[in-house]
Structures are given as C-alpha cells and as structure tokens.
Amino acid sequence: MFHRAGLYSKSTGSPNNNKHKNSNNSGAIQNDSEAASDQISKKSKKRQCVHRINGTLLRLRQSFANTAPLCKAMYSCLFIIIGISVLILSSPAISFKRITHGMTRSRQQVYSNYHFHQPRMLQLIIDGDGDGDGDGGTSSSSNLYHYGKVQTTALNNHDNLSKTIQGSSKNKHHHHHHHHHRLIDGEATSKKSKKEKGASSALYKARQRDPLHEGDCEPMRWWQETSFPSCNIMHEKHFEREVAWLTNGGYNSIFRTVDNSSMEGGTTTYILKILQYETPHTDRNFDRVRRDSLLMERGTASKYIMNIYSYCGFTQIVEFGRHGNLDDILWKAYDSVTQPQKLQIATQVAQALADVHDLDGDGISSMSHGDFASKQYILIDGILKLNDFNRGRFIRWNPKLKESCTYTIGVNDGKFRAPEEYQYVPETAAIDIWALGSIFVELVTGYEVWYGYQTEEAQKRIAKGKLPSYQKRIQNKTDPINEILVKAIAMCWVYEPKDRPKAGVVADYLKGEAKRLGIAWEKSILSAK
Template identity: 30%
Template sequence: MPSQRRHLRPDYGDVEYVSTGGEVREIKTYSYLNNLLAIEKENFDETPSRNCKWAGCPDYRPLNCNSFHELGLNNENLSHRSNLLGEGAYRAAYSLNLHIGNLTETVVFKEFSEDLSDKYLEYVRMEAYVMSRLASSQYIVDMYAFCHLSVLVENFPRGDMKEKAAPFLKRKNVTLYDTVDVNPLNKFTLTQKVKYALDMARGIEAMHSIDLIHDDLKLAQFLLGNNDHIKLNDFSRTKERVWDPLLKRFKVYRNSGRHGDCRSPEEYAEKELTEKIDIFSLGSIMFSLLTGLIPFDEITDEEEMMDKFMAGKLPFIDPRYKKRDSIERKFVEVMEDCWKFKPEDRPTAVEVARRLEELVMEESI
C-alpha cells in the first residue's frame, strides 16, 4: 500500500502530483494516452492497421480516492488488521475486517507491487473503471474504494468456481466411470448449472451493454456468493469496443491469448478479435459446469488442444446429455451455439441470457 497519496490531473498530462507530509511536488510520468500508445507499440508492429488498435477507454476518468485513505490503511496496520488470502507475482489479496459504527464487514484488499511498470498501473485503473461503471449490476463484483495500485472489493468466502466446477483441472485423461449413465465430476445439480450459467451470462451481458469486452473469461473469474449467486470479477484485461466512423463499424483488436483452456479459436490463432470471444469462453465454462471437466481434458499437451480449437474441433459431448432431460438438452444446445467457430455465428450475451432464463423458468413450472 503506498504511504503517500498520488493524484493524477484530470487532463492526463505528463505531470503527476505527489503529496508527502503536506508538501506537494511534481514528478514526471507517462500520461494515460502515452500508456496506451506504449502498450499498442508493444503488442503490434511499427505501423499497426487502424483496425487493430488497442481498445482503451477514451472517456476514462480517475476515481476519487478519499474514501480509501479515510480507512487509514497502510503497510503497518495491514499486518495486524488483515489475513493474507493469496499472493502472486504481481498482486497480494488480504481479507480485512472494517469497523463502521456498530457494523463490521469483511472485505478484500488487493494490492499490486509498486515495482510494476506503467502498463500494469493501467490494468489496475481499468479494473476500477469497469467496476465503477457497472456498480449497479448485481452480477459484477462490488468495489468500495480504489487508489493507485490498491483496490477494496467485496468478500467472497466461498471462493471462485474453478475447483467447484472442474475439480480435476490438471490436463489429464480422467476416468468417468459412466458406462451406465453420464457421471459429471462436479456436485452441481442441473438447476444449479443452469442458474450459475445464467448469472455468468448476465455478467457478460452487463459488460457488453456498455461496449466492454472482458477478454479473459475463465472459471476463476466467477465468484460464488453466500446467496448462491455468481458475480464476475477481474477486469484488468478489459477492452472497450471503439467505433470507427470511417469504416462504420466497431474496431477489432488483438491480444496475447495464446494460453488457457477457455479461449476462442481466433485468440489461439492470434487473429482480429471482437466481443464474441467472451461468448466462446462462456461455452467452455458451461462445458465445465455440465461435465466437471476442462475442454479436451484427455489431451495432455496444451499446444495440441489449441490446434484442435483452431481447426474447428470441439470437445466430445456424450449424446446421453441430450436424452436424459429436455432442460439439459437445451443447456447443451446453448453451449454448442456459444462454441460456433465463426464469431458472427455465435449468439449475443443478451440472447444467451434470455435462453438460459427460459430454462430456469421452465424448470420451475
């Protein structure tokens, strides 16, 4: 946690004002636009096409950090006021009990290393930006405060969906023992699978409704609340759809998505991307909800798995899933539509949410 307050000018000039001990001084820093240009140059060649620009947020505004500092958080008091939940290469997360009047609430404090480059600073700002814009959505993790490299968000003691949906996440050939009937490896009921998928689709729908692309959907990004509902998390890689007035369409972009089990064929092939990558990823997540497996679990080599997706091949779906129950059959059909090879053939997040909502209503009759 930074021990000093840092404030950026609203016009994103190349000067950052730092206040230390009541004294205000200027330091040189990259502006927001310079950061975008630096990232764009890193990801593309020297003369990138106007159709392949890094999709930043041109109307981004910094959030007020006063509420964050009013909590009195710093490295010294964090050590005895919080519990370390996990620590990675770039960020640590703490469980923190906040006392407000007679109320005590457990929240999560995320802190990035101060040694990170400006590119990672923009990742933190993007995460705060998305949670701020989607604060009204019940399918997006709530953010309570944000400043520089630190974010305060709501707590999810039940954790993410990674180990719950696919207990055998390591890429290996798992014996299903399903000679008599299909035997999913997770413990979800069909009702839970449909409702969880609906919550996920609504989180994606909320992002797409304001022209944001998550760009990194996987089971670990969905958190399970005590009310058994799911919220979408981790927006550091989010991209914004930018309209091209000359071509009269949204610009496409590229990412570095060469790894992961839930990416789309066009990501593995490093092609131009649209918001439909999120839909394909949702299809892979629904596969894990359905079966308890990750896509192509029988393949131990990740490169071979990516080659299959790029060739238009899909994981095996036991045909018995479509014969056991009409709702389960329709669930599989939604998943398969999300897995369409051509992005333009995939449904929108609105369409996926509508179809899953119909299944929830049908099951409750």
C-alpha cells in the same frame, strides 16, 4: 528564661508551684532549664519549616491564580476538540455500508429488459442527514453510485454452503484429477509459449498500455479514458491492525481487511488487493488496474459483477468471497451440484457477461473480458459474481466506418478460448462468447473442455475450427436441463465471430428456459434443489 523553663518543666505539676521552690532545688531547676531550651529550639525549627512550607504553598496558589485564565482557555479548546471529534464520529461518515446501500439502490433493472439510465455517472455519496439514503449529503468524484429507483431481489443465505462447495473427499473422484492436470499442463505451456505477436507484443515489451487512439479508431465511451479513484478510504486503513495477508494471485497480493464503521454495528470483511511485491510499477500494469477498477465501477448496477469499494493507484478494496469461486464448485463438489443449480449457475454466468457487454444499454459492447473462465466467478451470498477484468480490452469505435475496432493480444494460454485467439488475428468481444460455451461444457460434463488433450494440441485443433467430443461425458443426455445446456453450447461455439450471438441473447434463452421449468435463476444457487 528560668520562668519559661519552669513553665515547661517536667518536674512540677503546675507553673505556680515553681515560684515557691527553695534554693536547694537550683540544680534540678538548671537541668530542667537546659532540657526546656532544647525543646524550644526544636519547636522553633519546626515552626520555621512550617512557615516556609506555608509560604511556598501561598506562592503556588498565587501563581496558579495568575495562570488560571490560560488554563481555562486550554481546557476550553480541549473540550471543543473532543466535542467536534465525537460529532464527526457519531455522524454518518463515508462507510462501506453507505456504499453498499448505494449499490442496492442502483440495481433497479429487471434483467429481462436490461437497460441503463443515461448519463450513467456513478459517485460516492456522503449521507449528510443520517437516514442512510444518500440524499442529504454532497457527492464527490468517486465511484459506486447510480441514480435511480430501488428494485432488488432478496437473496437466501443458507448454512449448507460447506456441503455444496467443500464436498467430501469421496466426491472428488475423477474431476479432481483432471482439473489438477489442467492446472499443471496449462502452467507449463504458458511458460514455454511466450510468442508475442502483432503490435500488442511491442507494447508489451515496452511495458506500455495499449492505445485507445490509433488510426481511425478512438474511444467508444468517454469513461474509457478516465477513472474514479477514491484514495481516502485506502489511507484510512491501518495496515498493522486492520489488514492481514491471505495469498498471492496473478499480479496481486491479496489481503483481508474489515470495516467497523457500520451504523448497525458489527464488522464486514473485504479484500484489499495490491500489486504484488517486486512487480514492476509500469504504465501497462497501472492501466491493468485502472481497467479492472473502472469496469467494476461501471458495472455497479449489476449484482452479477463484483462490487468495488475503493481504488487508488495499484490498490483496490473489493468484496470478500469466503466461499471460493465457480472453479472450486466444479472441481471439489461437482457431484453435489443439482440439475436446477446447474441451470441457475449457467444463467447467472451468462447474465454477468451480458451486463459486461452492455454497460451503456445500447447493445454495443464497449469492453471484452479477455480471460473469461470459471475461476473468474466468485461465490458471494449464493450469487456468482464476475471479476478480474485486468486482461480485458476497451473496445474502440471507428467513426468513419461506423463500426467497432478490433484488437490483438500477444499471448493466449489455456484451451478454452476462441479460434481467432489461437490464430492471433484481430479480436472482438465475441471471444468471450466462445469462452462462455467452454464454461457450459464444464458445467454439463464435470470435465474441463478438451479433457485428455495437451494444451498445445488443443490450441491447434481449436485454431482449425475443430470441436471437442464432450457429449459422450454427459451422464444423462435426455435430462431437460442437460439438453438446454447443450443447446447453449451450440449457440456459443460458432466459428465466425460475427455470427456468434450477443451474450444477452444467450442469457435470455437460459432465463426463458429457467422460467419454463419454474427455477428462480436470480436467487441464491444454494436454495435450488
């Protein structure tokens, strides 16, 4: 111990010098020895601590070496999952752009020779080969595709839409007031005239759908009894991050949603409609949504019918019309609408109805709109598109008599409808033709039909076959386009339903006149001057 103490003594310059110290220095040596012992003890503890740490690390390395195969397997699975996810996300999945492309493909018809292919099975195509044409994937039993060649007309988008629709407060003058009066009056009359008549009223009270099989009547088309739900698209929507409430309208709550799956980048806005909160989920309401969705699906080939992208239960995803509807144009910006635009509007309105009344291309109407008014036309990219078919009826067929069956609706509001609707007698798709004439009156005068009359009084007059004296409100009766519209009104307002022309006849007349005047009726109404 002494020797070792001397070796580490702070009082000596080298170890060899300690061997030659005399006994007189023994006290100092003893003190140095004690200090050295303390230092040795501390060093020993440090070494033990280091040994323990090294031992722990060694055991950890051995443990990791034993579990390395399991970790490698876990990492491999993780990389495989990530790879599959990237592959799926980068592949051409179902997207609204794919659906829109299919709609474009379906619109091959030249409207002067409007005709559909048979059979007309519309499906949602999964474009598996990524080229965007929908021919490389499989098809599922959804909606929105029609097989055929492509023939489309480019639409002109213009930035002056706000000038056309919004107008200025100076341009509203009398039209603002009489439309505002119409809405209040019609609403009040609707509330006090709940007279449910005929067999339809019993079903209405029982909240049951109108039957397709009744007596000798049966569905005219096979598709009238079915639907084409596509619920997956609906379930992909995150209602907190991707959906925002806009308003309530009719039976529905209206939400705004976006689609980010475009291969071209960017986002597209759509409308998501859900049955309004606390509205009963009855069989009758379910059938309303089914009819509405099915008609839009059947009308995919027409660019004048609202596009639908998904339907499931009481919910729909449809096009977003940020520029409002035809009623907004007639109410807010009538003075800004030019004469060529009026003819374009009238022709597009008539063509949309013709498409609805001839879904299967045989000239026999299998559907009536039932609530045909200017508010039902949404302006999208300068094109007026008809929507809101939930009040409509599927027309049935009597195979014994070889003719269409009639139907009844228990409550008919407004003052734009046909005489038989206010008489509450059997109805046909011809009711829409009369309502078409009412839209033309608004278009040529800037006033609602039967302006100045209370709704109840107007309904009584219509039921008796009387017509309003609207021509005194036409500003320029000799204008050629006004004359065309007046003639179109006379074509529509025929008292006997069986004597009214088909919607296609009215549309063909207007298209012929537009061609004669050099007006491209099928293009954006914003491009006309």
